[in-house]
Amino acid sequence: MADRISAKGTATSTPFPFEQTSTQRSRRDFIDTLDATIQPPVYETQPQFLPLRMNETLSLKPCTPAPGEILVFRFRSQWQRVSAHDSAQWLTQDETRRAALLPSPALRYRYISSRAVLRLAVARMLGCEPDAVDLRDDAKGRMFAQDATGDAILCADIAYAGVWIMLGISASHLGLGTSLPSYKMASDDEPSPPSRVSSQISPPSxxxxFSKQRARDNSLLSAAGHRSAIDHSALAPSEPAPALASASRGESWYVFDLPMPGQLCASVCSSTPLSTILAFGWSKRNDA
Structure with missing residues (x-):
């Protein structure tokens, strides 16, 4: 998928990479009778990770992601390259009604922004207008994006991490997962180092x-399209599990941990081995 970004982009002809690392075991607390067990995903060699400015989304050229290529986007709902008027025009009537049912203006704005920017990115890749992009869910709740002709279909996903909206686009099934570790106040009974305040807030290791593993699990569940149990109870939280091939109903899954600020954790899961990740909104020169 060479030359997908215009001349001002920073990664016009570099292939997209893929990574895998060791995983840790955790027990999911939501299992119902319809759940099928998913084995742990594969963590292999690191994919090529290309950080780009969020504004470079506007420079995307018509293209179809190659196998193993994923485009991820990270931005705030206040990203000003999409106006409120355009966002409202690009949403369908069903999406507008769904947004109106959300309990707060912040959640409504976040929902509208995520759908509008996803349509903008897909429109750039399919060579059509954003309001011509059709977003649909399959029977498992996985999102697909296509133009009015239906000739090209892309897989997509939306996730939220703190103030960030995250999008993923690929030619194969993918899922995004996020998590934030729980924090606790340092106990007054526990001595603190002289350089630290006794009431300092810190997340236990x-x-x-667990938060990192939960993000990985969530990305796998989203990519697989159904709630499932991932039983890693044989290992301690700090003990890495060996890399191994895994399958869910005949499908293998590959997970990459996305770099995030602070204690936020995020992962992307793909049904094909990852080769390259174009990360819009991860550049240090980000202007979003």
């Missing part, structure tokens, strides 16, 4: 490990 096992909480960070």
């Amino acid at each position: 096992d909480s960070l490990l």
